Amino acid sequence: MLRFARWFGWAYTAYTFVFILAPIVASLVFSFNADRFPALPLTGFTADWYRATFTDPLIIEAFQRSLMVAIPVASLSTVLGFCAAYCDYRFVFRGKSLFSLLMLLPPTIPAVIMGLGMLSYLSRINIAGEIGAVLISHVVIALPFAMAMIRLRLAQMDDALEEASWNLHASPAQTLWHVVIPFCKQSLIASFLITAAVSFDEFAVAWFVSGLNETVPVRVLVFLQGQVSPVINAIGTVVFSSSILLVAMGMAFSGVGKAKQSGAGGSPA
Amino acid sequence: MSSNTLRRRWPLLLPPLLWQLAFFLLPLLFLFVISFWSISNFRLQPDLTLKNWDFMLSRSAFWSAYGHTWVLALGAAIVTTCCSFPAACSLAFTVPERTRKLALMFLVVPFFTSYLVRVYSWQAFLSDNGIVNALFGVLGIDPLPMLNTNFGSLVGYVTLSLPLVTLVQTMGLAQIDRSLIEAAQNLRAGPVRTLFNVIIPLGKPSLVVGALFAFILAFGDFVAPTYLGGGAPPTLSNLIIDTTKSGQQWPRAAVVAIVMILTLVATSLVAVRLAYGRRK
Amino acid sequence: MTEALVEIDGVSKRFGDYTAVTETSFGIREGEFLAIMGSSGCGKTTMLRMLAGLEEPSTGEIRLEGRSQKGLPPWRRELPLVWQSLALFPFLSVLDNVGFGLKMRGVNKAERERRSLAWLQKLELGEFASSNVMQLSGGQRQRVALARALVTEPKVLLLDEPLSALDAHLSVRMQALLRSLQRELGITFVYVTHSQTEAFSMADRVVIMSRGKVEQIASPQSVYRHPANRFVAEFIGNVTILRGSVAEVGDQSIRVNTATGSMTVSRGGCAASHGAPADFYINADQIAIGSAPQHENHVTARFLSHKFIGNMVTLFLEVPGIEDDLKVILPERTYDCLGLQPGDSVVASWPSAAAHCFSGAKLSAGA
Numbered sequence: 060m061l062r063f064a065r066w067f068g069w070a071y072t073a074y075t076f077v078f079i080l081a082p083i084v085a086s087l088v089f090s091f092n093a094d095r096f097p098a099l100p101l102t103g104f105t106a107d108w109y110r111a112t113f114t115d116p117l118i119i120e121a122f123q124r125s126l127m128v129a130i131p132v133a134s135l136s137t138v139l140g141f142c143a144a145y146c147d148y149r150f151v152f153r154g155k156s157l158f159s160l161l162m163l164l165p166p167t168i169p170a171v172i173m174g175l176g177m178l179s180y181l182s183r184i185n186i187a188g189e190i191g192a193v194l195i196s197h198v199v200i201a202l203p204f205a206m207a208m209i210r211l212r213l214a215q216m217d218d219a220l221e222e223a224s225w226n227l228h229a230s231p232a233q234t235l236w237h238v239v240i241p242f243c244k245q246s247l248i249a250s251f252l253i254t255a256a257v258s259f260d261e262f263a264v265a266w267f268v269s270g271l272n273e274t275v276p277v278r279v280l281v282f283l284q285g286q287v288s289p290v291i292n293a294i295g296t297v298v299f300s301s302s303i304l305l306v307a308m309g310m311a312f313s314g315v316g317k318a319k320q321s322g323a324g325g326s327p328a
Numbered sequence: 329m330s331s332n333t334l335r336r337r338w339p340l341l342l343p344p345l346l347w348q349l350a351f352f353l354l355p356l357l358f359l360f361v362i363s364f365w366s367i368s369n370f371r372l373q374p375d376l377t378l379k380n381w382d383f384m385l386s387r388s389a390f391w392s393a394y395g396h397t398w399v400l401a402l403g404a405a406i407v408t409t410c411c412s413f414p415a416a417c418s419l420a421f422t423v424p425e426r427t428r429k430l431a432l433m434f435l436v437v438p439f440f441t442s443y444l445v446r447v448y449s450w451q452a453f454l455s456d457n458g459i460v461n462a463l464f465g466v467l468g469i470d471p472l473p474m475l476n477t478n479f480g481s482l483v484g485y486v487t488l489s490l491p492l493v494t495l496v497q498t499m500g501l502a503q504i505d506r507s508l509i510e511a512a513q514n515l516r517a518g519p520v521r522t523l524f525n526v527i528i529p530l531g532k533p534s535l536v537v538g539a540l541f542a543f544i545l546a547f548g549d550f551v552a553p554t555y556l557g558g559g560a561p562p563t564l565s566n567l568i569i570d571t572t573k574s575g576q577q578w579p580r581a582a583v584v585a586i587v588m589i590l591t592l593v594a595t596s597l598v599a600v601r602l603a604y605g606r607r608k
Numbered sequence: 609m610t611e612a613l614v615e616i617d618g619v620s621k622r623f624g625d626y627t628a629v630t631e632t633s634f635g636i637r638e639g640e641f642l643a644i645m646g647s648s649g650c651g652k653t654t655m656l657r658m659l660a661g662l663e664e665p666s667t668g669e670i671r672l673e674g675r676s677q678k679g680l681p682p683w684r685r686e687l688p689l690v691w692q693s694l695a696l697f698p699f700l701s702v703l704d705n706v707g708f709g710l711k712m713r714g715v716n717k718a719e720r721e722r723r724s725l726a727w728l729q730k731l732e733l734g735e736f737a738s739s740n741v742m743q744l745s746g747g748q749r750q751r752v753a754l755a756r757a758l759v760t761e762p763k764v765l766l767l768d769e770p771l772s773a774l775d776a777h778l779s780v781r782m783q784a785l786l787r788s789l790q791r792e793l794g795i796t797f798v799y800v801t802h803s804q805t806e807a808f809s810m811a812d813r814v815v816i817m818s819r820g821k822v823e824q825i826a827s828p829q830s831v832y833r834h835p836a837n838r839f840v841a842e843f844i845g846n847v848t849i850l851r852g853s854v855a856e857v858g859d860q861s862i863r864v865n866t867a868t869g870s871m872t873v874s875r876g877g878c879a880a881s882h883g884a885p886a887d888f889y890i891n892a893d894q895i896a897i898g899s900a901p902q903h904e905n906h907v908t909a910r911f912l913s914h915k916f917i918g919n920m921v922t923l924f925l926e927v928p929g930i931e932d933d934l935k936v937i938l939p940e941r942t943y944d945c946l947g948l949q950p951g952d953s954v955v956a957s958w959p960s961a962a963a964h965c966f967s968g969a970k971l972s973a974g975a
Binding site for chain 1 (some may be wrong): 696697
């Protein structure tokens, strides 16, 4: 009975993963399918859709724009996320939980609302419709991910590490630079990669604020609003591969599954 | 900790604080403000009028969209919670630590990959001559309409939130003291009674929080109801997009946005109370 | 006496409602090995952290070579600390860990590496200079932490239970290393520990703290032979405390009436007056066991149990009328010759020089 339940559980879990991965795999398969319409049976192999993707100037421009946004977004949200995570880790101050709430809340606000808010606010200060508007919005959305990842790493830091640094004549600023940042290095890299992926995939807010400056996912959205096009599968596969690569690298750097390493010392008695 | 060290926290605190104040809190507050503004010559005019509120709240189309969104989001929360619970139990209780970590990683990855493309891909599965109906044909089942139905929307919502909900549930369930489950089994509680009297009550916070996430994600999503659910009747997100994009009626869209935020806040408060309230 | 290198002057430390250290004053002499000892929560670590500047005293001040350290942040003090957890930087090589303090003082790279390497070689770690600290064994890390603290040639080194994570064998070797290092360098060591063995085997002087207060400061021998009060005696645990009242006051000794009879106690420094209640203690290793009294004070007791500590044996005897067991420490050989069985009746006797009143006590009737 119990063994049956266990096997059922595993089979069900496998099925769940199939559900999660099915659209990703289907997109990959259809991107090479000769038929315009995504249907079974498959009609033959073709690379036409990729050719169409990489020769479409709109798509190329969108890719360039996406990169131009993703890299500054990743840098800025990692820096700001580090500041926020360190403040949460190190300081005790009034309104700290409010501060953390303000930092972590954005992903829970529906993207459409964020988009509308950003659009009306940024057009009031004359930034809407520019690529900078996408950048600003994406930092707001990506900062919480950066903060959470770096905060997790800081939680693994032995309190004595900073004290030891002060004790060896390093000022708080020097300690931050020579001890805290090196300690968090891997999570900073991970945060950079994952926030880049967040920005690279974000379409709703970007759609609202980007005006004519479409990023890749906005281009996909525009395609989606039009007629069925297998080009979406080709772009999708390219986008998927790059985001999965970014996230997988990020996870590897953040040391998910690695043993906790605090300061290098014996375990305190 | 160290009492006399590090009083100067402002250089680190200010940049993220100012950024989120200026570009997160202010835009949301600004939405509230413009819901009282008016439009003249297609331009936003500072004003103090209840016209927009009156216009939106008095229309039955708004309330039917509200009801539709609510029901869909609630359905998504329930379906996602039920779908992910067996998998979460299995991951939390029956697999070794390493396998669990690997599985959780696989759950996190799709969260950061293009939702749009996944939804587009579902169209290929769900359309009348799509993959699922093709499989049904092989099995001798009559084709079922799935695309452009509420079922289609639900598939999209589950795609969106299943990884996150499974993650939350697995982490919550994994924290349950295993000895309690063993104790229940020693006391001759069968698997079903163990499930309902031990695992579900102890795992309740993670179940409720997971369901809340699913609700929030579905409540705000416009992609699944548009491209898998057919877009009619519209959800609140569709309403915002239509009002903003085609009508340039930002103040009216702002009214919808504020009603949505209030609904989400209220739902979250109820859920948190449900999750943590009756303990201690 | 102002020759003290470090003066702790009326220092107390409160955390909210909790007082960790109360109104404490003592001096630390140049070149001495001072152990601060006490059970956990006695304030010893707080004291050390105040010296390093990681906590600011609530009242009073600490002076180093006569200069007040008040308000001086930790990164401006010259009091390196060796942490219990060692707090080595896991992302730096052994050499860079040791050179960290020099780098922060602006010493150039070549000079830094030369001095760090010299210290590593002194501590037999030269071959590990470019290794990652995570790859070293516990004892090796310990020595890296020492080198890191000593490379700037401080006058005082603070150590916070650095050996508590090591196994017994390694701990003994490190104790020898620390002691010889301290002698050779002539640096003042302030060593916080809860271990009596560590404190007594290394220190020139021992500070015994309890509940935020200093109970006694003295050499290990005199703490051992002449505990200042009941707390210290019980903490060291090598004596039996008896209670009675003063019957007769002489020049060298006093007579005390106890529940098991009258006993002679050496007077030491305490002022005693007739009829005052008196606590006194008997050193466990100065008591003789036999079938007849061998010294002037004696009691008849029943043998209860024994416990081996190295090559010594502690015997626990039940004495009628006394609440605590009488503790007797004998060499193992002597114990074997006695051939005692639990329940046997024995006579325990001791010279009056083995019994003392507490050095800090005033035995007057009104007190």
